[in-house]
Amino acid sequence: xxxxxxxxxxxxxxxxxxxxxxxxxxxxxxxxxxxxxxxxxxxxxxxxxxxxxxxxxxxxxxxxxxxxxxxxxxxxxxxxxxxxx
Amino acid sequence: xxxxxxxxxxxxxxxxxxxxxxxxxxxxxxxxxxxxxxxxxxxxxxxxxxxxxxxxxxxxxxxxxxxxxxxxxxxxxxxxxxxxxxxxxxxxxxxxxxxxxxxxxxxxxxxxxxxxxxxxxxxxxxxxxxxxxxxxxxxxxxxxxxxxxxxxxxxxxxxxxxxxxxxxxxxxxxxxxxxxxxxxxxxxxxxxxxxxxxxxxxxxxxxxxxxxxxxxx
Numbered sequence: 001x002x003x004x005x006x007x008x009x010x011x012x013x014x015x016x017x018x019x020x021x022x023x024x025x026x027x028x029x030x031x032x033x034x035x036x037x038x039x040x041x042x043x044x045x046x047x048x049x050x051x052x053x054x055x056x057x058x059x060x061x062x063x064x065x066x067x068x069x070x071x072x073x074x075x076x077x078x079x080x081x082x083x084x085x
Numbered sequence: 086x087x088x089x090x091x092x093x094x095x096x097x098x099x100x101x102x103x104x105x106x107x108x109x110x111x112x113x114x115x116x117x118x119x120x121x122x123x124x125x126x127x128x129x130x131x132x133x134x135x136x137x138x139x140x141x142x143x144x145x146x147x148x149x150x151x152x153x154x155x156x157x158x159x160x161x162x163x164x165x166x167x168x169x170x171x172x173x174x175x176x177x178x179x180x181x182x183x184x185x186x187x188x189x190x191x192x193x194x195x196x197x198x199x200x201x202x203x204x205x206x207x208x209x210x211x212x213x214x215x216x217x218x219x220x221x222x223x224x225x226x227x228x229x230x231x232x233x234x235x236x237x238x239x240x241x242x243x244x245x246x247x248x249x250x251x252x253x254x255x256x257x258x259x260x261x262x263x264x265x266x267x268x269x270x271x272x273x274x275x276x277x278x279x280x281x282x283x284x285x286x287x288x289x290x291x292x293x294x295x296x297x298x299x300x301x302x
Contacts, residue, residue: 007203011270015251016088030086035206039277040086042209042284046277047089047245049214053226055246056131056140058124066141067119070148074112077153 001029006036014044100164108155115155119148122165125247126172132242133176135231136183143179147172162256166249169257173239180235203274205281213284229279237272244269 006029012018013026030037058066100121106114123144130143150171151158158167214222230238243254244265255265 007270007274011266011273014089014273017251027086035203037086038206038208039203039274042281043273043277044086044089045209045213045284046273046280049280050226050230050241050246050276051248053223055223055226056128058127058144062141063123063127066144067116067123070119070145070152071112071116073145073149074115074152077149078110078112 001025003029003033003036006030006033007039010040010043013040014047101160104155104158104160104164107152108158115152118164118168122168123148125165126168129169129172129239129242129247130176130179132230132246133173133235133239134179134183136179139176139179139183143172143175146175150175163253166253166257169243169247169249169253170259173243173257177235203278205278205285207281207285209281209284210286213280216284225280225283229276232279233272233275237268237275240265240268241272241276245273 006026009018009022009026013023018026030040100118103114103117107118126147127140127144130147131137131140134140134143147168151168154171158164210216217225230241233241239258240254240260243249243257244251249257251262251265251269254260254269255262258265260268
């Protein structure tokens with residue numbers, strides 16, 4: 001297996017979406033190719049950092065304000081009768 | 086190396102009942118659906134629009150549009166996937182309005198094969214995120230993801246931040262499964278490349294790695 005082949009399968013590998021045979025081939029490649037090992041490891045860390053980052057959390061006060069606005073507009077729509085699309 | 090662990094989503098067994106009640110005019114049931122997903126919709130919207138006010142508008146517009154079109158929700162997909170589809174469209178409309186000079190489309194298949202090829206292969210520090218304050222880290226992550234094309238950013242956010250499956254992402258974005266996989270791979274590799282500039286293991290003057298997590302930073 002070449003590095004380019006490994007990269008093609010990287011997403012499936014990280015997502016666990018591959019069969020055992022391909023997985024064994026990829027892990028065999030990882031065992032001797034340090035560059036691919038680093039790329040694989042740091043890609044996994046990239047995903048985990050973003051997933052755990054709490055980037056763009058909705059603050060509680062804004063959340064309440066938005067929800068109140070949504071609900072009151074829904075009430076108004078309900079009074080106005082069903083929408084005909 | 087183990088596969089990344091998918092996010093565990095909350096049980097949704099009562100969700101269809103809430104949708105049915107909301108269809109029948111129960112605004113309280115719809116409010117419960119808003120509570121369940123408003124944070125997700127806000128995150129997705131801010132990732133796509135990169136603008137706080139636009140993201141707030143998208144939350145309102147997406148839920149109101151969902152409420153007004155509940156009768157079109159047939160229940161073949163999850164309510165959340167259906168809602169995400171609406172939210173992504175609203176967010177893209179905002180983005181187009183703000184940046185009319187650049188066509189923004191999820192169909193754009195940005196030709197950046199070579200951009201995705203790893204160049205930076207230095208290993209990272211053991212706990213790279215701990216080298217920075219919370220505020221610095223947010224700035225780094227935010228600026229890094231802003232540099233991706235909208236079509237890559239959106240796939241990455243739905244799959245890796247929000248934890249939708251490949252199939253759900255394809256459905257929400259109206260893309261084929263191979264298109265989702267290809268964009269996800271390129272988004273992940275490009276983000277990795279850019280983050281490496283901040284997180285790579287630093288070498289000290291004598292060539293030995295420092296910042297090695299031994300507490301002597």
